[in-house]
Amino acid sequence: MTSTPLPRRLAAALALPLLLAACSKPTEPAPVVPAVYVTPVQYTAAGAERRFSATLAARTESDLAFRTGGKLVARLVDVGQAVRAGQPLARLDAADYQLGAEAAAEQLRAAEVDAAQSASDAARFARLLADGSVGAADQERLQAKADAAAARVQQAHRQLELARNRNAYTVLTAPFDGVVSAARAEVGQVVAEGQPVFQLARDRELEVVVDVPEALAADLRERRATVRVAGGAAQALRLRELSPTAAAGTRSFRARYALVSAAPALWRMGMTAEVALAAPRAGSEPVAELPVGALLSTQGQATVWVVDDPAATPAKLTRRSVTVVAQGNDSVTLRGLEEGAWVVSAGAHRLDAGMAVRPVKRPLDGPLPRPQAQAEPQPQAAASAAALQVAR
Known part of the structure; x- marks a missing residue:
């Protein structure tokens, strides 16, 4: 019995994988399935407590300006610095105002000399008139001249006071105790009369500023408000001011508590x-709150995309119409979907x-629904796997 030569058996072994590869079909790449964020629908009472981000602000915040114009030569405080009432904040170049005050003083002295001479002449003519x-x-005529000279003395007094006041206006002082919250001028800058230079806030009188959606503005005064900062205890609030108009961009109303x-x-x-706003009443129809990115507008109708089966991979989408109750900057309140969708x-x-x-x-958010248990392998597939194992 003759055996097959080794080179022929080696060539057959090398050719077998090539033949199998030629018979198999090329593998197509798997389609790319885009990932999307999903959020479950959870209904709560429409009048339930609503929470909003807010900011602590000073109740009184004033723009400070010089009562005269000039070149800023010294800025004595920085932003964030606490100041006392009457403390100097900045100074202007006062050389021209000092010259004006000196000139007014000289005019006053000249008016006083003229008034004294006119009064002496009037008194002398009064004695001559007697004889x-x-x-x-x-x-x-001399008496009228003396009266006019006396009036010019009073006028010179007023001019001197004005000149001294304008000289004093070159130093800007704090009108009350507070904190410098903004600085709008630097040394060397020429500022006009009334131009804001600093912003001063009363840091001891804090209040809470919050923007609320249109749906809450109507009954905001009836809602009980509390505020919490950095995980501390809740503090009760009292609505002090509510803007009468909504912001153009966000359509929200600014409230100050x-x-x-x-x-x-x-x-x-x-x-x-x-800020937490408690409901003024209960028993309203429940609503769901979703991120504002979920809302679409289709031919004037508000809609959302609902995932048919979140556990399936891939999942299919269905467009659903909804009723919008309120819309804010980050969230939208609506009705018309099933609980848990x-x-x-x-x-x-x-x-x-x-x-x-x-x-x-x-x-x-909570976890997605678990997928169903994987189905048992079909008999044909099991037989094929067994046949492959036998062939090996």
């Missing part, structure tokens, strides 16, 4: 706070109906 040496007309009790010592202007909450305007997507939950 008939001069006429009454001459005496009256005063603290019912004294502010904690650690609170500072500019700190971020959280998963809605695409970011990039909704880039999707199409029936599009395959891969749902991804937001970090603070």
Whole structure:
């Protein structure tokens, strides 16, 4: 019995993989399924407590300016510095105003000399009139001149006071105790009369500033408000001021709340706070709150994309109409969806109906529904796997 030579067997072994590769079909790349953020629909009472980000601000914040113009030669305080009432903040070049005050003083002295001479002449003519040496007309004329000279003395006094006041206006002082919150001029700059140079805030009188949506503005005075800063205890608030018009960009109303009790010592202007607005009444129809990126406008109708089966990979999308109750900067309140439905909450305007997507939950939302258990392998597939194992 003759055996196959080794070179022929080696060539057959090398040719077998090539033949198998030629018979198999090329593998196509898997289609890319875009990932989308989804958020579950959770209904709460429409009158439930609402929370908003707010800012601590000074109740009184004034723009300070010189009462005269000139060149700024000294800025004595910086932003954030605490000042006392009457403390100098900045100075202008006062050389011209000092010259004006000196000139007014000289004019006053000249007016006083002229008034003294006129009064002496009037007194002398009054004595001469008594013995008939001069006429009454001459005496009256000198008396009028003396009265005019006395009036010019008073005028010179006023001019001197004005000149000294304008010289004093070259020093800007703090009208009350507070903190410098802004500086709008530097040394060497020529400032006009009334041009703001500093902004001074009363840091001991803090209040809370918050922007509320249109849906809450109507009954805002009826809602109980509290504020919390940096995880501290809640403080009661009292609505002090509500803007009568909405902001053009956000359509929100700015509200300013005063603290019912004294502010904690650690609170500072500019700190971020959280304002809670409790409902004035209960029993309203429930609403759901979603990120504003979930809302679409289709032919004038508000719609959202709902994921049919979040557990499926990929999942399909369906467009659903909703009723918008209120819309803010970051969120939208609506009705018209089922409790627990998963809605695409970011990039909704880039999707199409029936599009395959891969749902991804937001970090603070609950987990997605678990996928169903994997189905058992079909008999044909099992037989094929067994046949392959036998062939090996």
